[in-house]
Amino acid sequence: MSKKSYRQAINEAIASEMRRDPTVIVMGEDVAGGAGTKGQQDAWGGVLGVTKGLITEFGPERVLDTPLSEAGYIGAAAGAAATGLRPVAELMFIDFMGVCFDQIFNQAAKFRYMFGGKAVTPLVIRAMYGAGFRAASQHSQCLYPLFTHIPGLKVVIPSSPYEVKGLLIQSIRDNDPVIFFENKVMYDDIEEVPDEPYTIPFGEANLTREGDDVTIVAIGRMVKMANEAADRLEKQGITCNVIDPRTTSPMDFDTILDCVADTGRLVIVDEASPRCNMATDISAVVAQEAFGALKAPIKMVCPPHTPVPFAPNLEDLFVPNADRIEKAAKALMNYQIKEPA
């Protein structure tokens, strides 16, 4: 056990699965980085260096630099998965997924169902998401709601270095296509991560804080913000549950409903655009299943419905933060039902 970064935890997860299982391969743009040149082979290790070192250990047959064509290599990865390999394909930015929707939505997601369960598609697509990296509108989105919407896909959004290693190993061993969301602002986050391989099951939420007054559900990087808000609120006498669902498909609604039954107050923090995101999805389920438990309306802490701004000051205002979560929780504590006149 030692302290590792989110980036290092991802690299370890992939390397340990490649050692364990010869069918695991890595493919993507610049995942090695020196292909076709006379220079250093392991020049990049992916655009932010996450896969660095893999080509040295596993060679070019298992670490494939692909042409700059997401439509081509994501399709190839889906086909390779259906025919016996376990590809871990890196798509750089989730924002680029648009050009390969058919390969994912209509092919990979449907194989198991349309072949009557006779085909499996053990495919992992890793992609970066999220604002705060000064990377502008086309490299900063949180498109996990789109993938959560499609039956047949699993959607994983790890919130810390410990979580990212266990969830990625689970993803590689899973027999269904998994879209794996890595927050690029978190690559240098550090915490204790075991050296050995381990798995964290899908569909099992993690309670990072426990309390009696407010339930906060937070997605991905927002778990950090929610923990910070919960720690501040505790000093003011308000205790919170903080729920990290870990995966939005499958989603552990049971834990959310249990916690809402205990606290009666719910704040949902989602960095994705506020229409049809995880916050609206969870709100709908809680409103249907636990309406009677609510002591106040559900609060959603989300960005505005705009593209992610490039101006740093605007981008900072755009991303939900601990201040906004704290304020939302306090508003719920102070909420009073108005008696009809």
Add this chain to the structure above:
Amino acid sequence: MITGEIKAITMPKFGLAMTEGKVAAWMKSVGAEINVGDDIADIETTKITNAYESPVKGVLRRQVAQEQEELPVGALIAVVADKETTDAEIDQFIERFQAEFSSDQAAGETIAAPEPKAIDVGGRKIRILDTGEGEGAPIVFVHGFGGDLNNWMFNQPPLAEKRRTIAIDLPGHGGSAKETSGDLTSLAATVVETLETLGIGQAHFIGHSLGGAIVLALALEKPALAASLTLLAPAGLGDTVNRNYTEGFIAADRRKTLKPVLELLFADPSLVSNDMIDDLIKFKRLDGAINAMQAIEQANFKEGKQSTNFASRIGEIKAPITIIWGRQDQVVPMTDPAQLPQTLAFHILEKSGHMPQMEQSAEVNGLIDTFIAKVNG
């Protein structure tokens, strides 16, 4: 203690991961005479709360830490001196200590805590924590089912002050390789091989629960290796074990389901903190951990029955034996001392469950220290 000498009592380090803690409650007030080993305060970490024993003798002159104040390991919590030392001298001492401590902290200097290391034992990775030095046979700690070397966090540091101590992670546990057939013979053989690897010819063994059965098997198999045995709530001396614990530990995979299982370990269930539960869940997620637990459970505790009972053979062991059992043990039912040879020392700790080394660490440490001193003559 030399007259006029002023001693600092600092925030202790319980376990590998502790970086800060707080005084939950003072158990000695200012002006109280204290002896080495007296409980002076309850120290609380995110993982556990434990009474802290005074490492020094004298008069508690100052409580520097406020109750509930979060302090880093090594920070000054109290000052002990004799009655004659003036308040001004104590103020000066505190001022000097604090200045040095904050400059050490600013320089990133922290107390060098012993780190566990992985060693190669016959081609298999075994993690040990090897700390302390001194004359004579070292102490070797062997934990129980589902435990690891951290189970000795309250015992190894004080016992290492006088002698070498080695805590071992059994196969399948902690940082050791997870492959194991799980039977007592192979687990005992691994302990023997570990000591051979370290070049240790004789040791004082301290075994907890399953570790108790392991050191009993070892002492019967290799009598020359055992200088003495201290058995804490040992397996291997009765017929049953609480299967709600052994099977529950394997089956539970969430905080909600694991908590009631872990509460069976303690007389005071409030000792089970979320951090303790999370650490165990993280252990159980490691590749091979569950398989190892199942193999050990099947080989030793199948359906709540212990597969090996050494009660009739314990008399064959020449090495001196001490047994310590918590009165409130809900995991391994206490063997009736009358059924064992009367030459054995048998201590019953009233306020402990299955983990006396944690729940009554001061008493356990005192018993071990006295016992080993006597064996060594």
